[in-house]
Amino acid sequence: MTDATFEIRMQVMWNRLISVVEEQAMTLLRTAFSTSVREAGDLSAGVFDPAGRMLAQAVTGTPGHVNTMAEAVLHFIAEIGRDNMFPGDTYVTNDPWKGTGHLHDITMVSPSFKGDVLVGFFACTAHVVDVGGRGFGADGKTVYEEGIQIPIMKFAERGRVNADLIRILRANVREANQVVGDFYSLAACNDVGHQRLIQMMDEIGLTTLDALGEFIFSRTHAATLDRIAALPKGTWANELLTDGYDSPVKLACEVSIAEGSVNVDFTGTDGMSKHGINVPIIYTKAYACYALKCVVAPDIPNNWASLEAFTISSPTNILNAERPAPVSVRHVIGHLVPDLVLGALARALPGQVLAEGAAALWNIHMSVRPVAGAQGRRAEILMFNSGGMGARPGSDGLSSTAFPSGVMTMPIEATEQTGPVVVWRKELRPDSGGDGQYRGGLGQVIEIEPLPGHEFDFSAMFDRIDHPAKGRDGGMSGAAGKAALDDGTALKPKGWQHVPEGRRLVLHLPGGGGFGDPALRDPAERAKDLAKGYVTETAK
Known part of the structure; x- marks a missing residue:
């Protein structure tokens, strides 16, 4: 085989491996119970070599899930032990220090055997709607209050699910069917990855992934070192x-x-x-x-x-x-x-880095219930919402875009289907992007009300209310965020709070900072901003 033929063959197999993990991730998206996974893509999926080194990840996924998963697999290997791994196994944890940083994220790892030979691992993560305890919020004083902790353990051994773990989960979470359903979705996700990998290896004639892994790592390592070599040192x-x-x-x-x-x-x-x-x-x-x-x-x-x-x-x-x-x-x-x-x-690298943005997701966890004496539904609802990105060198910031997490927005229809609330407004927030040669991305305005006969408590997880996103290289700061009821009652940026029947929660999400001197902005771009309602005449 010539060098050129080898390169082409390996590149084709690398692309094929990426398609395997993409199908793995799509299985989770299509079977998940929680809207945070199904609608927002708050997940990760990847394939690893037998030493626990990540070979490839699915495009769908957040950096917080993907890059923590890349380390988590090593913890699984160390704690389960190679001698205790069998075909059909699946391992699980939500340990914040060995998984993805908090209890709401479930990480599952499955060994992939070809015959009796361990050829790799598949791993995936997803955010589940509830883990018991205080719920998804900042009010706990220790991790013990925040929900059920699952140490690294077997979810299934040789294809047999740990029924005791399922019973413990059901006894500790508020939305048992959703949570247990997501556990099975995660396991199925890894199983599909394994099946497609073995099909690929049989088709190509591979007995191990060693040569492919060496090709992937050597090319990636060399390319990364080339980029670092071009940077200033200091x-x-x-x-x-x-x-x-x-x-x-x-x-x-x-x-x-x-x-x-x-x-x-x-x-x-x-x-x-x-x-x-x-x-x-x-x-x-x-x-x-x-x-x-x-x-x-x-x-x-x-x-x-x-x-x-x-x-x-x-x-x-x-x-x-x-x-x-x-x-x-x-x-x-x-x-x-x-x-x-x-x-x-x-x-x-002056002039080459985007301005600050809203950054943190404005997540809302709503615990909805009927008011005293009324008939109605109880529900746990999670919404992911995004402010504006910072302006970039050469272009405006993206509006209401989840950077750095990369999650998708949740459709209003999916949120309203989950529980008894109405989203009256979800629109771009004028004048929220910081001025500059390139304008910061806009935040959004969201207005939520419980249905008649209902009320809800919600967990605020907001930032950039007192410290808005700063501009870069002369650009102006983005607008600060704001949380209040529709009667003007100010709310705290973090912690559990109450929205009574008949009142609406109104959120003004922060905008991104601008980039460059505002005096250099193209007048034609200013005119477009005004025509589209991104800015108002009074603000300018």
């Missing part, structure tokens, strides 16, 4: 203030670029919080690496070899929280890590 720092729970929280980092590696150190960040906004380091690393890849190597496939060049260090603090810290809404602070890291990179 250390650059940045700080960012977040709303925190009841007082601001400072995040700090130093990005050090050396030959063959980039390290992010979070020394100087504020200490752990007594509320559930703490972030396990596995989640911090996931989003720090994502920020680095967005700038350094956005077009290089995300796998073990491309992630290996990026390292993280931190003392114990809110971005490196130790067990048993409460971590339920770790995503709020975690989603701000890319803006923090990108701010440091902007000093190393």
Whole structure:
């Protein structure tokens, strides 16, 4: 076989492997019970070699799930042990420090055997609607209050599901059918990946993935090192203030670029919080690496070899929280890590890095119930909502777009079908994008009311209310967020709160920062903004 033929053959097999994990992810999307998975794509799926190194990931998935999953598989291998792995097995955990950072995310790993030979692993993650405890919110004081903890264990052995685990789950969660259904969806997702992999290996004539793995890793590693070699060398720092729970929280980092590696150190960040906004380091690393890849190597496939060049260090603090810290809404602070890291990179690469954006998802978990004496439905409803992205060098920021998480918006119809609420308004928020040569992305306005005879408590998980997204290189800040009832009653950015019958929850999501001097904005673009209602004359 010539070198050229070998390269072509390996590239075709690499593409085929990616199609395998894409089908794996689509199985989860099509069979999931929770709207957060089915509608928003809050999941990940990937294939790993026998050593637990990620070969490929599905395009569908969030960095917080994908990059934590890349490390989680190693924990599964260490705890289950190779001698205790059999065909038909599936393993599970929601350990925040060995999975994806909080209890609501379920990680499942399945060994893939070809005959009696272990050829790899499939892994997937998804956010489930409930894990018991206090529910999805920042009010817990320890992880023990936040829901049921599942250590790394077997969900199924040799194809036989652990019935005791299912019974324990049903006794500890509010939406048992949804949660248990999602567990089976996750297991099915891995099973489909395994079946397609074995079909591929039989068709091509492979007995192992060793040669393909070496091809993937060697090409990816070399390409990543080439990109790092082109960067300036040195250390650059940045700080960012977040709303925190009841007082601001400072995040700090130093990005050090050396030959063959980039390290992010979070020394100087504020200490752990007594509320559930703490972030396990596995989640911090996931989003720090994502920020680095967005700038350094956005077009290089995300796998073990491309992630290996990026390292993280931190003392114990809110971005490196130790067990048993409460971590339920770790995503709020975690989603701000890319803006923090990108701010440091902007000093190393002036004029090349986008402005700050809304960053953290404005998730709402609603616990809806009939008012006293009324007949009606109870429901647990989760909505994912996004503010505006920061403006980019050369183009405006994207409006109401989930960066860095990448999740999709949930259709209003799906939310209203889940429980007794009406979404009266969900529209772009004028004047919310920061002015600049390139305008920041717009946030949105959302208005939600319980149906007659109902009320709901909701868990606020909001940020950028007191500390809006900053512009870059002369661009203006985006508009701050705001949460209130329709009668003007101001609400807290985080924590469980109440919406009574007849009242509406009104959310004004934050906008992204602008990029560049506003005086340099093209007059034609300003006219388009005005014509489309993105800005108003009074604001300009």
